Amino acid sequence: MLLAVVGGYLLTESATALLAWALAALGMARSEAVVLGMLLAFVLYLGLLVWAFAERRLARLWLVLGVGTLVAIGLAHVVQGAA
Amino acid sequence: MKETFRLSMLWLHTWAGVVLGSVLFAIFWMGSLSVFDHEIDRWMMPETRIAEPPVGFSLDTFAGRAAEIAPEASEWSLSLPRERVPYGYFSARDTSGTSTHRFRIDVTAGEAIPESETLAGTGFIYPFHYMLHLQWMNLGMWIVGMAAMAMLLLLISGVVVHARLFKDFFTLRPTKKLARSTLDAHNLSGVLVLPFHVLITFSGLVIFAFVYLPQAPDLVYGDSEGLSGQFRVDAFGFGHYERERMGVPARAAASLDAMAAWATSEWGGTAPDDVRVYHLGDAGGYVMMRRGDQKQVGFDRDAIYLDAATGAELDRFETAPVMRAQQFLLGLHLIQFDHWALRWLYFLAGLSGCVLIGTGFVYWFEKRRSKHAEMSQTGLRVVEVLTIGSVTGIMVATVAFFVANRLLPSGADFAGLDRATLETRAFWLVWVGTFAHVGLRRWRGAEMRAVWREQTWALAALSAVAPVLNGVTTGMHPLRAAGEGQWAVLGMDALLLATAALAVVVARRLGREAPEAAPAVPKRPSALPKPRPAARPATGSMPLPSGDGAPEATGVLGGDGAVTGDETPAVARPPVARPSPEDRAEP
Numbered sequence: 001m002l003l004a005v006v007g008g009y010l011l012t013e014s015a016t017a018l019l020a021w022a023l024a025a026l027g028m029a030r031s032e033a034v035v036l037g038m039l040l041a042f043v044l045y046l047g048l049l050v051w052a053f054a055e056r057r058l059a060r061l062w063l064v065l066g067v068g069t070l071v072a073i074g075l076a077h078v079v080q081g082a083a
Numbered sequence: 084m085k086e087t088f089r090l091s092m093l094w095l096h097t098w099a100g101v102v103l104g105s106v107l108f109a110i111f112w113m114g115s116l117s118v119f120d121h122e123i124d125r126w127m128m129p130e131t132r133i134a135e136p137p138v139g140f141s142l143d144t145f146a147g148r149a150a151e152i153a154p155e156a157s158e159w160s161l162s163l164p165r166e167r168v169p170y171g172y173f174s175a176r177d178t179s180g181t182s183t184h185r186f187r188i189d190v191t192a193g194e195a196i197p198e199s200e201t202l203a204g205t206g207f208i209y210p211f212h213y214m215l216h217l218q219w220m221n222l223g224m225w226i227v228g229m230a231a232m233a234m235l236l237l238l239i240s241g242v243v244v245h246a247r248l249f250k251d252f253f254t255l256r257p258t259k260k261l262a263r264s265t266l267d268a269h270n271l272s273g274v275l276v277l278p279f280h281v282l283i284t285f286s287g288l289v290i291f292a293f294v295y296l297p298q299a300p301d302l303v304y305g306d307s308e309g310l311s312g313q314f315r316v317d318a319f320g321f322g323h324y325e326r327e328r329m330g331v332p333a334r335a336a337a338s339l340d341a342m343a344a345w346a347t348s349e350w351g352g353t354a355p356d357d358v359r360v361y362h363l364g365d366a367g368g369y370v371m372m373r374r375g376d377q378k379q380v381g382f383d384r385d386a387i388y389l390d391a392a393t394g395a396e397l398d399r400f401e402t403a404p405v406m407r408a409q410q411f412l413l414g415l416h417l418i419q420f421d422h423w424a425l426r427w428l429y430f431l432a433g434l435s436g437c438v439l440i441g442t443g444f445v446y447w448f449e450k451r452r453s454k455h456a457e458m459s460q461t462g463l464r465v466v467e468v469l470t471i472g473s474v475t476g477i478m479v480a481t482v483a484f485f486v487a488n489r490l491l492p493s494g495a496d497f498a499g500l501d502r503a504t505l506e507t508r509a510f511w512l513v514w515v516g517t518f519a520h521v522g523l524r525r526w527r528g529a530e531m532r533a534v535w536r537e538q539t540w541a542l543a544a545l546s547a548v549a550p551v552l553n554g555v556t557t558g559m560h561p562l563r564a565a566g567e568g569q570w571a572v573l574g575m576d577a578l579l580l581a582t583a584a585l586a587v588v589v590a591r592r593l594g595r596e597a598p599e600a601a602p603a604v605p606k607r608p609s610a611l612p613k614p615r616p617a618a619r620p621a622t623g624s625m626p627l628p629s630g631d632g633a634p635e636a637t638g639v640l641g642g643d644g645a646v647t648g649d650e651t652p653a654v655a656r657p658p659v660a661r662p663s664p665e666d667r668a669e670p
Contacts, residue, residue, distance in 0.1 A: 020299040029317065029403055030303050030304060031314055032403050034314060035409045036405045038289070038293070039292070039409060042292070053092070054088050
């Protein structure tokens with residue numbers, strides 16, 4: 001339960017930032033990219049939560065949320081370093 | 084987690100509901116009241132009951148007054164009055180950057196309105212709705228955000244759990260067994276208003292997205308300024324145009340009224356409602372006007388910058404498309420636009436959210452009880468205390484807040500607390516008191532329904548007293564309020580009386596024997612004694628009062644068709660031919 005709520009949040013937060021960055025890199029106005037990312041974030045988080053609560057294999061849950069978050073945070077660092 | 088998707092969702096629905104139900108109820112209750120936050124302000128702040136400014140209000144005349152109010156000012160800003168707010172907000176700043184704080188001002192007289200010694204609707208009830216008055220590290224906001232996510236999950240899982248969504252939509256069996264009728268009311272208030280609940284919860288999250296997701300602006304802008312940096316300029320247009328003082332006195336000053344008229348024509352007839360004047364008296368002086376948002380849903384407010392000397396346009400800010408969409412969602416949630424019919428619908432829909440949560444709780448109890456408490460008695464007790472305290476308790480506390488507002492004398496000061504603080508302390512004390520009341524009474528062996536009944540009586544008494552106190556302390560009794568066009572005050576009195584009347588109905592029905600003995604046809608309020616203040620029959624107001632007390636009503640009693648039915652004509656179908664409905668799978 002905690003894994004779903006916290007893990008899902010962390011993944012959403014970093015994925016949102018990455019998405020916004022990618023959109024901006026593709027030429028969208030920066031503020032627009034940020035806002036669009038934020039709007040989509042809640043849909044993503046909600047999807048992750050529903051899935052997490054329905055998923056029976058705990059290992060898979062850990063895999064997706066854990067690894068996903070780590071990858072997203074790592075990428076965000078790379079991006080930040082490049083900027 | 085569970086064997087099937089549906090069972091997982093049922094588990095989720097039950098636990099998320101029990102754990103966060105209390106918080107959600109408080110949020111929905113305060114949110115519903117916030118729909119009328121300005122009206123509550125008029126009631127609680129008698130000094131702001133001024134007449135609406137006349138149509139021909141002149142900015143140039145006001146500018147003259149502003150120079151007298153703030154002679155040192157190098158810039159000032161005025162938010163204009165609007166339909167629900169008869170006064171403006173004024174603030175000024177001198178060349179050294181010292182600001183006066185923003186205060187209420189009667190724009191026609193050009194005089195400050197005395198400081199209100201209350202937080203009232205916009206200062207207490209509305210912030211309660213989104214941050215629970217827990218400021219430490221934004222804790223309240225995070226709790227509300229979590230509750231909102233839980234609400235979305237509850238809505239989704241509720242729909243999944245619900246196999247016969249459509250059929251139950253037309254079913255209300257008010258006189259059946261408690262569990263059955265409660266579940267009907269739960270389903271009904273959930274399904275009928277489902278689009279509203281989804282929308283209001285989602286848009287509420289969007290409002291504070293910047294708090295919940297702080298990383299995106301920094302990553303995109305490559306800084307660590309979050310909202311205060313360039314993002315703020317790009318997204319909201321704050322400081323979109325700026326220029327320095329020239330150090331030369333201005334040779335002329337163009338008419339502000341003419342600028343406003345021009346901006347209005349540029350915006351297709353929408354007048355500005357926010358005017359800022361920079362570098363007063365300097366040749367570099369300029370004026371910013373923001374478009375009013377009362378005639379549109381969205382919150383996006385374009386701005387035009389004009390030269391103070393010539394009135395020529397210098398620059399303009401237009402909200403970008405995605406931001407416009409985001410601001411539309413905000414506007415949908417915050418309903419600052421003028422539309423009374425929609426405003427009442429928001430209020431009713433919000434209260435139906437309260438019904439939804441309250442009935443969810445009561446259904447949970449009934450299921451537990453019928454299963455002879457497989458969980459510990461202590462756990463059950465805790466949920467009982469939480470439920471009653473967070474349903475009727477918060478209502479009692481809210482009305483106590485109104486009563487305290489009318490009882491405390493101006494300048495009241497006790498133990499170093501000012502009047503505004505004393506009012507909110509009254510709220511918190513009463514609220515905590517209601518929890519204690521449940522705990523004590525149950526511990527002494529009182530029935531649940533007896534506890535519900537006592538709190539409902541308390542609600543009735545306080546709601547009946549509040550309008551009387553308003554009449555006595557401010558002299559604005561309903562007749563005078565109607566005569567002077569103070570509809571906010573009149574409406575608030577009417578709603579309080581209606582709440583009192585409804586609470587009496589509910590309390591009396593709670594006083595009868597077991598639910599099975601309840602009459603087949605729920606009694607109408609007219610059959611019952613009126614509450615004491617005979618100023619105006621409460622039933623003469625809008626249909627909304629029913630929602631007010633509905634949570635207790637639907638909650639404890641079997642037969643509350645009348646209450647929920649009020650808002651929802653579709654409900655009125657009698658029990659469908661389904662003699663013994665099988666209940667849902669047990670959580």
